[in-house]
Structure formats: structure tokens, C-alpha cells
Amino acid sequence: MKIYIIGASFAGVSCGVHARELYPEAEITIIEKNAIVGFLPGGLLLYLQNKFANLNDAVFTTEQQLKEQHIDIKLSEKLLDCDPAKHEITTDKKTYYYDKLILANGSEQKSLNIGLTSDDEWDPSFKDYDFSNKVLPKIQNAETIAIIGAGQAGMEAASTFIDLKKTVHLIEAMDYPLFKYFDPNFLEPFLTELQKIPNLHFHFNKTVTEVVENEQYEILLDEQKIVSDYVLTTVNVHPQLAKFTKKFQLHSDNTMQTNDYLETSAKDVFAVGDLIHSPLKNREEGAYLPQINHAIRSGIVAAENLQQAQMKFKGGLRTIGTKIFGWHLASTGLIEEEAFVYSNEIATKTFTQTASLVDKTPIYCKAVFEKSSKKLLGIQLLSQTNCLEKINTAALAIENEVTLTDLMQKDSFFQPEFTNIIEPLNRINMGSETHHAF
């Protein structure tokens, strides 16, 4: 079996590696347009934070590691066209014939509606290695940077640049940051602290109408102009729209349509990762879930289904965890602001408890649950201490439709240095929000 995979990032590599385990006799080839494999999308920031010695160290795998697993890797080669009827793909170098094709060519972050010209002249995004390489000196030399989009990537970039003593303008069309993952009031302790940072300027409820490049960049908002040495867009990513993509059935948001087993409208062609629309737990409608864990799991599931449709892809919950400006933020599942997407009435509970009996740093928690059944639907966590791992336990509870009553008895370890008397998940169904002995 000849397996061709387009894109050597999270979805493509995980598919290739799992396919190697499942089909030892298969010929597996990954085609990647970049010069390196497995670049981390936040790699540029990690390099600027001195967490990697070189930019090209910010990877999760290497060409060598893939070759050791007998996966052929073709770098700096770009898929241009595809003919599913003939099982044929054409790159800028050659034509190949496949038995199974996996499209894992992911997403891009170009802003399509703010008058930006071609990326050859101006590279506003840092998701991939080639772009990050070009952007790096511009960021290093800039004293003032404007960031368009205050989602996770934009906030992580802002936090890094503030640590580097730059002045940062963060522009966001919504009235608060990270709106996909957190309810506005919940973020109050965090946002109050951010307002004290003198060289950090938020511009909420503002839409960028145009960016003009003179000696510096002029970012035109509705009735305001910001001048900065550099501009980055960290707006939502969207699927790579290539000519060949249009040969397949697409959803209205340009994600690729697949069946439950991740096969596209063309036989023997699968699509994974940031190209697809996925089921989202506790919502009738699926969603676009551009997240690394989702991409990896979809790659694994596609590999399982290459010879025979046997494993349905379950999609995800939209789980995130990050550290920004010294705060740990994590979220999974439904937030209160989007209660309208859930078919039944929801209720919430917000409470604060100290991290452990030794570490008195508060952990702010908010739970969203179904009012009648008390089924857990979502959790948000915020703290200056590292509480991130708790979100994965919460995600498991939501995936398994666990109720708050069940959670009162969830087994957890106790150790006074690392835990409080009871874990946040045990506690949601107990006591009032404000009066509790611990």
C-alpha cells in the first residue's frame, strides 16, 4: 500500500507514525512544503523566551526520527494538484500515484479582510517555520509591536514581548480577550492585574480597517490610529485553501467535509487536523477546532481507517491551557456566554480555593453544568500557580458525561504541600459559592 501524506505537522506526522505501526509493509511518504518538519506554532515565542537555543530546535520531531521509522520525507516540496479519479498527485517537483492519500495541509493565519497585501511583501504571522524565520529580526528590532487579535496566540505573543520590555498594542474586536474560552467576569482578577502593566495597551471593541506601511506601520482603527514598528496578526486560523482543495466537498466555512471515519468526498482520500470540521461535545453542530491535540488524534484515527472504516472520530471539547503574564489559564467545554448553543437550561458555580495547604495562591474555578441532571459541561480555571493539569481531568469527566454528584466522590490524592483538603471537581456540588470552610 502506497500512503502519501501532505503536511509534516501534528496531524500528518501522527498519521504517518501510527500508520507505520499498523501497516508495517506500507510505503509511507510525507510531502512538506517547508524546509523542516514538526515546527511548533509558538516556536518563535519559545525561542524569544530562550527556551530553545535555535529557532529550528523548536520542533516536536525531526526528519531523522521519521526516517528511522522508515517514513520517507520530502521537504521543500509543495502539493499543487490532485486527481482523485486517477489516484494521482502533482507537486512542484513530480507526479506520484497513491493508494491512500491523507490531506494534512492544515491552516494559515493570514488576515483576509484588513487590506493587507501579499505575504511576499509583508509577513504578519508566525505559525510556520519559514514565516517565523523572516519575522524574527523584525520582532527583535521593534520597540513597539501591534498585535491584531487577543486570542490565545495573541495573548501569548503579548506576554512574551512585554517580558522583552517592548511596548505592545493588542487590538481585539470583542470586548475582552480569550472570549472563546472564558466568560468575561471570570477573567476579572487577571485583567485587573494586566491593566497595571504600563507598556501594555489594550484596544477592545476595535476593528482594524487598514494597515499602512511607511517608515513604521500605521494601524487604522475605526476612529483611531496606532503607530508601531511592527505588526503581527494573530487572528483565527482558517483552512489552507489550495486549488486542489476545491476538488472535494467543503463546508460553508471552507473546512473539508469528511464522514465519521475522516474520509473525504473522494474515495481513499482522508482529511485531518486543521482542515476539517469536527463534532464538538454537547453541541448539536460541529465546529472548526484548530488545536494540536485535535490534529494529533484525527491523524491517529485516519490511520486506523485507511484499510477499513473502523474507528469513528469523536472530535473534541476545545480544551486549552496556557501561561500568560505569569497567570495559568485553562478551559474545557461549554462557557456560560454560549449557553444558547446547548439545548437544555444550564447553571454555573464559581468559587475560589487556595492551591494547597502550603501554597495559599488562589485558584479561581467556574463550572458550567446542566441544571436538571447536574451533568458537567464546562470548567474554567485561573491562577498564578500551575493548576493546568486539572483541566484534563475535567475534560475526561465531561467526555464521560459525569454529574456533579458523581464528582463529589471522585478519587484524588491528598498531600498538603500539593493539594487542598478537597479537589475543585469534588467541591462543585458542595456548599455555597462564598461560604466554605476551605
Ligand SMILES: Cc1cc2nc3c(=O)[nH]c(=O)nc-3n(C[C@H](O)[C@H](O)[C@H](O)COP(=O)(O)OP(=O)(O)OC[C@H]3O[C@@H](n4cnc5c(N)ncnc54)[C@H](O)[C@@H]3O)c2cc1C
Ligand atoms: C501562533 C500559534 C500558536 C498556536 N499554539 C497552539 C498551542 O499552544 N496549542 C494548540 O493546541 N494549538 C495551537 N495553535 C493551533 C495549531 O497550530 C494548529 O491547530 C495545528 O498546527 C494544526 O495542525 P495540523 O497538522 O492540522 O496543521 P498545520 O500545523 O497547519 O500543518 C500543516 C502542514 O502542511 C504543510 N503544507 C501546507 N500546504 C502544503 C502543500 N500544498 N504542500 C505541502 N505541504 C503543505 C505546512 O507547511 C504545514 O507544515 C497555535 C496556532 C498559532 C497560529
